[in-house]
Amino acid sequence: MSSKNPDYYIVLGVFRDASQEEIKRSYFEAAQRLHPDKNVAAGETELFLEIQQAYEVLSNPKRRNLYDATLPPEIYDNSVVKHEMLFSRPNLVKLGEPQLIYMLLEVAPREDKETLPSPPLNICLVLDRSTSMQGDKMDMVKATAIQLLRSLRAQDVFSVVAFSDYAEVIVPAALNSDKKKQEGRIQMMQTSGATEIYNGLKAGMQEVRRTVDPSRVNHIILLTDGQTYGDEQACLELAEQAATQNIGISGMGIGSEWNDIFLDALAGKTGGSSAYISNPKDIQRLLVDKFNALISTYADDVVLEFQAQENVKINYAFRLQPDGSSIAIEPQMHLGPILRDAPLQVLFELIVNPSSLDEDVLTLLNGSLKVSMTARPTPVPPIRLNIKREVHISPSPEPPPTRILSALSRLTLYRMQERARAAADAGQFDEAARHLQNLATHLLSKGEQSLAKTALFEANNLEKMHAWSASGNKDVKYSTRALLLGGVKEKEK
């Protein structure tokens, strides 16, 4: 698009058949981001004027019609990212019962890796400093925070918030700050008090918001070793707010006490994920890895919006890459980020009901992918998804593509662990143990001997004691999850 004659639809990031409602919403979002009171980067005022102009034309049906007549035909090629869809079966089958189909979605950057600049960071470390963090954990956290501080580039913003019953800003978010002084402040952190995540998260959000900027990677890393009590709901609402302001959240839990389901849900609201740190020694490695992933961010989040189909239901969604995590099924699904060296990969399980199979072609999914792109102030045009499959009389003898097969074989293991956990939570310990025993059998046949042993050990615990060992459910969950990621990497080599 030339700057002289911009396509107003692209400027606002909407489809040409967008309703007035959608145009309005998209305009408000863009205007908030680019408002002259807020923006810092050069050229953003011009962009703001451009979206103003676009909205003026498109919000008026008469002017919109006139404008539409002057437009060249729509080019469906989305210039910034490319996406690819693989299916477990080439077609659906006319059947009198529900059937499953799996879909693997990959969204990758289209530009060459070399031409992309590395985006500046705006990161807040929100650290739990409750009494239980004392000793090794706190020492490692301090050392890593200082290491990260030293590794910053001039354009990066880094803040640190420590929380217990209340939150304290240790390092405020600012550019060109005195690093020596900040190192000293990190060193001085003392452990005391209990864990109240909401306070920490709120202070962290405030710090990130000070320098929030769509061209930065705005992210909160929450590190905790305990359960928060009573403020889970407030935290989740805060995370939802963060998602609308382009702020991502990742969780890291140390030891066995923290609530992994809560942390997963919290991070999931923004397309992030949680990680499990079983040994304080791993704090450094995981945090540095997370930082490197953030530096290579290409898009902060990909959101799948879809209209619920009457007879097709998304039953399960799991992100295989860049980091593994199951994804909550909502009308707006935060699928996760795209890294420059790791495209986003999500596996969907769809249930198709028989009543919809009278037609020859069935729409599985009708919606769009919205990519919020780092270092790109104008909205990225959404990608329209209209996924259809033919309905045949007999099943195709073709085996599923190897990529789906290998991803599914590992995901099956992860889901067996989920089932074991659900059964144990429901008090059905024999069933939980059986799931874990089955899991162990498969782990053994994949050569994962130590993990298989852990699974069997936990099966035994559940059978005899009707409880997991202290960190058992997390050990099994995060190791089977790691297996999924390992599988993706192996395949790429």
Add this chain to the structure above:
Amino acid sequence: MIVCSNCKHSNMAGAVFCAECGAQLIGKDTLTTQNITTQQFERVSERIPKNDSYQPFDGGDAWASLHLLDTGQVLPLSMKNEFTMGRVSEGQPIMPDIDLSPYQAYAAGVSRLHAVIKRDGNRIIFIDLGSANGTYINGKRLTPNIEQALNHGDIIALGKLKLQILVKNL
């Protein structure tokens, strides 16, 4: 609906892996049922000496023994004149006479039914049963299903698992 051939769990049509036991349902050859007579089972593994250090060979009434070079254990062969060797794997109805799975057989690449060792008069005969990773005698690969005579002290490798044959003077 697809019924899992492993656990009989009913899965929805189109499923690729069994939701209950995790077995692969499609894109794989179907399993066939085999009948195995129970009389040929004998628990050899219970007679494994428990001590880890290598004991001087005293076969007792065994006509030969297998010395596991990695762990130093000795498995005496007695009672019958023919033994199949392999590893037991869960969910599979294959029961070799000598189960090598306690000795890292899976990691070493031993097949479930790997080879046969038998005594024929004064000769000891070894046959590879078409194993995936092959059988080597003193470094030479055997042709599957062809008899090969063994001598005292020969080194047999099932995949990467090395055994030395110790023959009692017959």
